Amino acid sequence: DIQLTQSPSFLSASVGDRVTITCRASQGISSYLAWYQQKPGKAPKLLIYAASTLQSGVPSRFSGSGSGTEFTLTISSLQPEDFATYYCQQLNSYPFTFGPGTKVDIK
């Protein structure tokens, strides 16, 4: 199985900050990576697919990059509604594993 790690697991940031989350895969997954945002008590919401393609309706302050084994999610200017947990997911091969998540909290 392909393992995903995320760093950091937790980060405290202020409104307006630039935030970067890294996701690393245990083997190459090309660009078969998606990013989701999850708020407490809610289902995950797709932000980015194919490593760098912004889902329709998602604000342009979110961006993704990377391929192979290393990927990043960047929020260019953190907004109050962005405080949530973020997960990466590989969709290269079954089982479609998720990273452990990065919780973004208010400083």
Added chain:
Amino acid sequence: QVQLVQSGAEVKKPGASVKVSCKASGYTFTGYYMHWVRQAPGQGLEWMGRINPNSGGTNYAQKFQGRVTMTRDTSISTAYMELSRLRSDDTAVYYCARMVVAANNWFDPWGQGTLVTVSS
């Protein structure tokens, strides 16, 4: 609009089975794989498996092999996930999610989740 609506919360005793439904609307049900993901309280997301609604073919995570069964009823655009021999550590929110397959894959949208509590 594309929507997945899941059945309501369940409370089960250890050893019992649970069957969660996921009703799709706003798109051609047989055109997209349906996946199931669970999330234990305070924990991350765990992929359980998927069903091809067109053929009924399934692919399960090894962890759940022998305990999970995914089915569908195309006449009512509904997918089902049944988990048997429940244990306390199966207490979780269970989500269905549609997989879009283009040049790449992604899950969108997700159902609202179904809380399954396993307790004696």
